[in-house]
Amino acid sequence: MNKESQKKSGRTRGQFVARVAAQLQRGEHHRALVLSFCGESAEVMACAEPGQFVQVACRDISRPRMSVPQLRRPISISGVSEDPIALGLGNGHCRDGCGREVMVRIIYRVHGPGTNWLAHQAVGEEIDIIGPLGRGFNLPKDKDTRVILIGGGVGLPPMFFSADRLKRNGCSDVLGIAGAATRGLFCCDLLNEADGIEDALVPGKYVREFGPSNTPVLLAADDGSIGFKGNVVQALDGYLKRNEQWRSAEVFACGPKPMLRAVANFCQEHSMNCQVCLESYMGCGIGVCQSCAVAMRSEGKDRESPKKYRLVCAHGPVFDAAKVDWDA
């Protein structure tokens, strides 16, 4: 029946009402929200890919008219599962009994009006969501490909989802590198093991969210308050120097633009393939308004037009790092 209806509608995305299944603190400044989708929305969400995002209406569902903020807030999907435990929940969360239920986790930093509103939504409340949106990471076809997942700050969440999917695809050589300015700014649950790190360039089971996929991770804090003292590129460099076989790895990266630029430069210098997941200011998230343009390197034929823009929401958010104009 469900397969039927999915075929009929053939939708890969939509506007849905989700229910808050859990709202958890993550680190000192972040929160994880687990959203429950039922019926057709469950079918659609189950097909989400790592790197894709949702557009969250940060306002009461019953008050659409004069409400503020107006614009939806784009947040990366950090996990999709039918199994609550895989998303860090206990078993006892509220179930709708609506047939297939798919849970989607987002992890966010409480920042301005939108994320503040989000942080106040309790279990059971309904949230208007559009998604899944954009084009995700190109997962390697070859199971033997090594993949390094680099997440800086609030860029880490899509890496949890990537790790899950890579594991499901049978890729077993996956390494996470999580970076933040300081210990309190990691947007994940740091496990006890993280406090006993002896050699910061030896990956370990330090992050709960990488647990289900069994992905070892390096932690890099700018101030050395935990793990490697330095940024993710320095950690990557140090790791590769010790583990030459990883130089053939694909890199997936998400985080603040300066970090992504540095990762992209590093990968170019070292001839590594790199996909980056970009952010930009979004009006719609669905490709109609052209707000979210990012500049790409212009190729020969484009010389007359000064820049070539691509839409983060429709053509991205994941792009080949080599094609992005990092100086724009």
Add this chain to the structure above:
Amino acid sequence: MNKESQKKSGRTRGQFVARVAAQLQRGEHHRALVLSFCGESAEVMACAEPGQFVQVACRDISRPRMSVPQLRRPISISGVSEDPIALGLGNGHCRDGCGREVMVRIIYRVHGPGTNWLAHQAVGEEIDIIGPLGRGFNLPKDKDTRVILIGGGVGLPPMFFSADRLKRNGCSDVLGIAGAATRGLFCCDLLNEADGIEDALVPGKYVREFGPSNTPVLLAADDGSIGFKGNVVQALDGYLKRNEQWRSAEVFACGPKPMLRAVANFCQEHSMNCQVCLESYMGCGIGVCQSCAVAMRSEGKDRESPKKYRLVCAHGPVFDAAKVDWDA
């Protein structure tokens, strides 16, 4: 100490943070909110007079900037007390332990964005209040004066407060007349006795909120679903015909404009003094914006200027019914 500080500031009104002490359903469409004031605000609120109102900021206290709705919502004070039981609360409400605590009750109809927001405020939440504002009813100096309190729809709440204060002043001949279109639209707690009314023109203890002042009341429902079948003027007329001694009473009235006009006309015809508590659209509530003007009957010398306006928030909301231009 408190008396000192009140003297120093000498304020009769101010902008204060109140805490929700109770949020109760009243009738089918109304709610009563009991607000707790401490410190200086308690001293100021304790001096509120019946007919005065508060301006309620219907928005989270932490989000003043881009929030909607902007304008405060004016709501009449329906009771002020240091004794929670007098306002319909149990004894177990949350206490702040902040010295003197004064509770202010407002009763409101859930209507648009403002009152909707109000209805969602739980016990313990903080609300930004300006008050008490305006000029209240002129209470009779003479304890033997009879007073008839007429409240239609959401105009009833200030009558509860009037009844309390009249009782405190020693006035014992006070009659309430509560009107509404139908049973479910009374903004008060109808007591069981109200269902056994035998003679609708005999006042009784039908309304919980008139209980503390022991004020007997006539109920008038347009559709006869409870009490007298008809409007408050018809009920008043019927009552006066049976109780001629009440023809010398002062009338206080609050309710929708057509009702007030009818009451005012009736009182003029029957040479009764009548004070009305008016509503109008308010920008500020404190006399700076001139939004809330209502037209007054122009007297001789004003012939050249077509109308004379008075400000509901500053000169009212209570006016001598004979002075209001009911045809404006």
Add this chain to the structure above:
Amino acid sequence: MNADNDKKQVDLSVNIGKVRLANPVMTASGTCGYAYELRDFVDLGRLGAFVTKSITREERVGNAPQRTVETASGLLNAIGLANMGLDKFIEGPLALLARMSVPVFVNVAGKTVDDYIAVAEALAGRDEIAGLEINVSCPNVKEGGITFGTDPKILADLVGRVRQVAANKVLIAKLTPNVTDITVTARAAIDAGADALSLINTLTGMVVDVERRRPVLANRTGGLSGPAIKPVAVHMVERVYREVAGPAKVPIIGLGGIACALDALEFIIAGASAVGVGTAVLTNPPALIEVIEGIEAYLARHGMSSVAELVGSLQ
């Protein structure tokens, strides 16, 4: 009575020039792309008409980012008319638009009169489209966009010449609100042959990033849209309807901040024959359908048999 009325069939159709729309609700240019992007979110076949993003003769890459920023109940945008240009539009989106069951209007912009003429000429021959909306008001392009819309002579010249090359198409002039007297430009457009007026485009505005001490938008200024501007838009529609368009029997397409049926009804009562929904679609695509349904329900509830009865019924 109400129950009866609710069942009564109401006629939602309106005419924009010689084109009949099944209902008065259209998209607003630039906020609904070229239709296919909205496929998964709203059934565009239910609309009165579809209006495309502005098309220019040549491809335009648009302004540097940041291109939009949210304001209090508004949105400031400086997209810079980013579009694929006439040729690619005809090859790509137009073919898809041709399959739509509702009338399609192509919004045309340009830097020079010749630019407009080139696009209008090329599209005049296409059966897929019902008409052209000429955007004389986009405040983002420094090279003249602002002039067409604010100077009545230049505006009349432009409208007149487009009228000539696209004689067979319905011609809508979309006016800018950034003028002292909107009736002057409205009259100029009507006299020059416009079949209808779209009111309003965006108000020019700026948001400053206080920490960086720069404008938030790379283009520095942008156009303000959304609920914030609705009172200004309703006023302009009302004035133009009363003083110019009503007497001339030229329909107005009202837009600016419409997010629900009540908003649309304000415009219709003020004098708009049709309405456009823009910014609201960005955050809530079904708003388009909710507006149609809400207008229908209002008419039924008030015992009216057609939306035409409501147009300009302001007392």
Add this chain to the structure above:
Amino acid sequence: MNADNDKKQVDLSVNIGKVRLANPVMTASGTCGYAYELRDFVDLGRLGAFVTKSITREERVGNAPQRTVETASGLLNAIGLANMGLDKFIEGPLALLARMSVPVFVNVAGKTVDDYIAVAEALAGRDEIAGLEINVSCPNVKEGGITFGTDPKILADLVGRVRQVAANKVLIAKLTPNVTDITVTARAAIDAGADALSLINTLTGMVVDVERRRPVLANRTGGLSGPAIKPVAVHMVERVYREVAGPAKVPIIGLGGIACALDALEFIIAGASAVGVGTAVLTNPPALIEVIEGIEAYLARHGMSSVAELVGSLQ
């Protein structure tokens, strides 16, 4: 470093003509009455200056109610310049204003040039006031108010003549945003002798009561204020500063939607020497003080020693 800067004394004072304000924050005419009404809510002695509600030669009863209505992040008002008239103002409020420790500007409005002159002449001799703000822009009075503000010749004539009769007072021209090119009226006012410009007054708008099919305001149209219009106001201040007032060294008083210090800073960075807070006071009187304190904290945090450094510092 930050901690150090926070302690550093910052100079908040600004000059408006020959009057020195202790800080750049003023009230906006019509939203703060005649000061005494705000006594219980805010210490007006902390302001940079106080601006009164518009005063006219004769008493004006104002428009019929309903006079205001809330819009999305805005307020539409048509008070109709309700005021007690010149004579009663001098007898009553002016006497109270005289006791204020901060400079007082009286906002002047009228139907004819003679009206303005009469009020300006009467007030020119009063030591209690620092200057006059002439409201050439109130869109609510049909009898000409709109003309003064939109026609540069009439505006220049008015400003010039008020200048003559009130030579000893600081003269502020308060401009309307309802024009095609605000630099034209700004230049006219400056050339005619204005010491400063206030930008902006309200945008003309309308709200329709859909059930009754009437405008909500008895005056039909009103002036839109509040956060909704802030981007428009910031843009106009920036343009006028860059093109006219900056080069002419004429200070701008920026206003329109300021509700907090960040809003005020946008205006100052865009070119305003001082700012006015209007609609925000209606709902939150202490906003006036919060703006002062927020500007001070910003300057300290950025290691700036005076607000003057910030004026027009937009990159």
